[in-house]
Amino acid sequence: MPPAGGDRGGMYAERHGADRRGGTSLLYLASHIRPARTGGERYNLHLLAAAAAAGVRVCECAYSDHPLYRWLAQRCGLWRLCRPFAFLWMQFQIVRHRRRVLLFDAWTAPLVWPGVRLVRGRYLVIAHHLIGDMAEGALRRAWGMAAERGLLRGAAAVLTVSRASRAQILQRTGGRGCVDVIHPAFTPVEGRTRGGGGCVRLLFVGHFTRAKGVEELLQAASGLPRDRPWVVELAGRDDVEPATTARLRQMRRASGLEERVVLHGRLDDAALRERYLCSDIFVLPSHREGYGIVLLEAMACGLAVVATTAGAIPEVVEDGVRGLLVPPGDVAALRDAMARLIEDERLRAALARAGEAFARAHPDWAGMERQCVAWWRSRLPLPAG
Structure with a gap:
């Protein structure tokens, strides 16, 4: 506290x-x-x-x-x-x-x-x-x-x-x-990810706002291969921009992603910890970010990261070493990075190890x-x- x-x-x-x-x-x-x-x-x-x-x-x-x-x-x-x-x-x-x-x-x-x-x-x-x-x-x-x-x-x-x-x-x-x-x-989440089992789980944590890039996230998810088992979960306050949340729900329906995209809304600490521990990839497509504490939380849990080059994110996530970075607002690049980590388990594990070591050494x-x-x-x- x-x-x-x-x-x-x-x-x-x-x-x-x-x-x-x-x-x-x-x-x-x-x-x-x-x-x-x-x-x-x-x-x-x-x-x-x-x-x-x-x-x-x-x-x-x-x-x-x-x-x-x-x-x-x-x-x-x-x-x-x-x-x-x-x-x-x-x-x-x-x-x-x-x-x-x-x-x-x-x-x-x-x-x-x-x-x-x-x-x-x-x-x-x-x-x-x-x-x-x-x-x-x-x-x-x-x-x-x-x-x-x-x-x-x-x-x-x-x-x-x-x-x-x-x-x-x-x-x-x-x-x-x-x-x-x-x-x-930051306060590390206790425990390390056990993964999503046979399904690759991608997690976003943050406000459901345009600045966080949530609409681009759903657009990118709609282009991911449907022949692989994956799920995208979004957790965070959904009442900050009600219009954005409404568009997310409409986009999910229009893209036929009701079974693939889960909009949790705000979760308590225990439920959020569980989402971290059962996920494989963390996605933060922000347009701006002062630092990105959620990135450290995800990395400390052993999640591979996909994020943007916005703000201070490159200070936390070294591209190709601790995660994959794409330009803010570039839906195609975001989709490709997500698909790459879904397909390449060895790359996912290597990025996760480097990210976890960095996060655990953070003050x-x-x-x-x-x-x-x-x-x-x-x-x-x-x-x-």
């Missing part, structure tokens, strides 16, 4: 202010904090725990915890007011706590800009990957990219999770700012937290001792 990083201050976090108790006080403003639902949120919780270990007084503040936000989210016809509420809430909190050190996740940039101009140079940013250019509509996309650029340029420092993300951030900011890299850790959460403690001490003025 992620560590308990700080106090849950809600909207009334000022009792942790540096002016009351001396030393450094940090306020993390976010959309959601606990429990961690993604690898990125888990990383953030460990980062907060490291701040506390470094002597920083940490407080957390999430707009999704506010009763009014929850009320709006649960009312049919009023959920559209959630985003305006989140924007106003973030702007208010920035003004209210402008004398404190603030921490933001880069994806909240459209909600905190332009308020962060008030605290320019006095806040920190954690950036797993940038999403400003993913917004739907030209106006929202332009606003998202401008907000990201402004947030990143005004930060005292930015912490990111990979060299690829660092390069993307520096490109977005025109080379301005200090950007540090600390790779995320654990305790090691990552030690790096984060050093980062906090280098970036914040902390009390002596």
Whole structure:
């Protein structure tokens, strides 16, 4: 489980202010904090725990915890007011706590800009990957990219999770700012794959979204040879983009893959562990990836990997050594790589062995937290001792 990083201050976090108790006080403003639902949120919780270990007084503040936000989210016809509420809430909190050190996740940039101009140079940013250019509509996309650029340029420092993300951030900011890299850790699934028996099982784990390439995955699956026993399983949240999930179901019916493609949706830890342990191949056709913790989880279980060259994936999966990489969005290349591993059991085993060795040597959460403690001490003025 992620560590308990700080106090849950809600909207009334000022009792942790540096002016009351001396030393450094940090306020993390976010959309959601606990429990961690993604690898990125888990990383953030460990980062907060490291701040506390470094002597920083940490407080957390999430707009999704506010009763009014929850009320709006649960009312049919009023959920559209959630985003305006989140924007106003973030702007208010920035003004209210402008004398404190603030921490933001880069994806909240459209909600905190332009308020962060008030605290320019006095806040920190954690950036797993940038999403400003993913917004739907030209106006929202332009606003998202401008907000990201402004947030990143005004930060005292930015912490990111990979060299690829660092390069993307520096490109977005025109080379301005200090950007540090600390790779995320992961918790290996206990056990090693026993395979799918006589059927080759291919597994995808992640949100059912366009950015994860799930539609390309089903298109590629429709072109796999039907004379071999194989099954593709997708596990992850299917409520993030309902339209994408609906298209997946329609594509499965239209391609006659009802018996070959299983859409599990979200699974608990025990059920997800079982999917890892009875699979042979892991497929991640993402269009962007901050790091790819699920790749490490799959590799640690002894699965061969097919993924794309998007984002930081090549830092985890060396093409031809620890897996097979294809260009993002290239359905034909994805299909060919999947078919190759279905057919070639020896190649599958060789890639799995190399990937497992790499994943097992990866730092654990305790090691990552030690790096984060050093980062906090280098970036914040902390009390002596």
